Amino acid sequence: DTGVSQDPRHKITKRGQNVTFRCDPISEHNRLYWYRQTLGQGPEFLTYFQNEAQLEKSRLLSDRFSAERPKGSFSTLEIQRTEQGDSAMYLCASSPIKGGSTGELFFGEGSRLTVL
Amino acid sequence: QKEVEQDPGPLSVPEGAIVSLNCTYSNSAFQYFMWYRQYSRKGPELLMYTYSSGNKEDGRFTAQVDKSSKYISLFIRDSQPSDSATYLCAMRNNNAGNMLTFGGGTRLMVKP
Numbered sequence: 001d002t003g004v005s006q007d008p009r010h011k012i013t014k015r016g017q018n019v020t021f022r023c024d025p026i027s028e029h030n031r032l033y034w035y036r037q038t039l040g041q042g043p044e045f046l047t048y049f050q051n052e053a054q055l056e057k058s059r060l061l062s063d064r065f066s067a068e069r070p071k072g073s074f075s076t077l078e079i080q081r082t083e084q085g086d087s088a089m090y091l092c093a094s095s096p097i098k099g100g101s102t103g104e105l106f107f108g109e110g111s112r113l114t115v116l
Numbered sequence: 117q118k119e120v121e122q123d124p125g126p127l128s129v130p131e132g133a134i135v136s137l138n139c140t141y142s143n144s145a146f147q148y149f150m151w152y153r154q155y156s157r158k159g160p161e162l163l164m165y166t167y168s169s170g171n172k173e174d175g176r177f178t179a180q181v182d183k184s185s186k187y188i189s190l191f192i193r194d195s196q197p198s199d200s201a202t203y204l205c206a207m208r209n210n211n212a213g214n215m216l217t218f219g220g221g222t223r224l225m226v227k228p
Contacts, residue, residue, distance in 0.1 A: 004159070031214065040124065042204050042218030043160065056215060091159055105216065107159030 002026060004108035006092050012114045013082055020078045021111040025094030032075050033105060034067055035091040036060070043091055049075060050097075082115045089113075119143050122205055122219030131228050135192040139205035139219045142186065146207040146217075149181050151190045154202045154221065163203075164190065195226045 005024040013019050025032050030051050035043035046065070048056040051072035061067075064082075069075040079086055089112050093105035122139045129135055137151075148167055152160035164179040166172045166188075172179045178191040188207075192199055202221040208214070 033214070040220065042120075042122070042206070042220045043216075044218070045215040048214050058215070093159075104162055104165065105160075107161065109157070109159045 004092055004094055004106055006090075006108040006111045008111055009109065010112045010114070012116065014116050015084060016081055018078065018080045019082060019113060020076055021090050021092075021113075023075045023077070023092030023094075023108060025074070025092070026106055029094035029096050029106070030072065031095045031097065032069055033093040033095075034075070034077050035093065035107075037089045037091055037110070038087075046077075046090075079113070082113075084115045087113055087115045117142065118220070119217050120205060120207060120219040122222055124220055124222060126223040126225055128225045128227060129195055131195060131197060131226055133195050133226070135195050135199070135224060135226075137190040137192075137203050137205075137222050137224070139188050140186055141188075141207055141217075143207070143209065143217075144183070144186065145209040145211060147210050148208040149179070149188050150206040150208075150216070151177075151179055152204040152206060152218075154204060156201075160204055192224075195224075197226050197228050200224055200226050 007022045032049045034046040037043040049069040064080045067077045089110040091110045093107045120141045150165040151163045154160040169183045176193045180189040202223045204221045205219040206216045
């Protein structure tokens, strides 16, 4: 499978715990995005990397959220001190430079977070 | 008010019908317009994209953009039960980096 891979697919945690999601993009794609999607809503942009550089961050990304992309390959999204409002699907997407300019993002199947 | 508005549906049609899905937007700076399809518990997949105004056709799908009215549409001809999914419109401003702004999605059900 050469698509975008996300792990875990589903995480259930208690409020206050930390969680980390991993995304492995399509290997030749140098752009990587994180989006959040709640039930019945469209995805909301969180952050974007070009290679290892984090170039954009949404104001939705509070200081409890941190994302990294060491060596420009896989990426991790960590949420510290989770709150019930963090319950959502966290989507990762990747694109080559050209695709990123036109909106051709390739999404993974998402990591669903449930905070009890 | 959201930047991109989309009727959530659900929209239920019989197999073979022509489906019209629409989005309105408020930011006149949007230049790239996309339609994504999302099946239940899956990530969105790109169906169509257009730059600025005009029409684009791909098989059974036609995308239309009317920038003067800030209105975009996706038409599906000869709809099939396999088209049952949520359809998300998305837009991008060339001056706002690489962020896509999505509508809330319209759930489509095509009944055999």
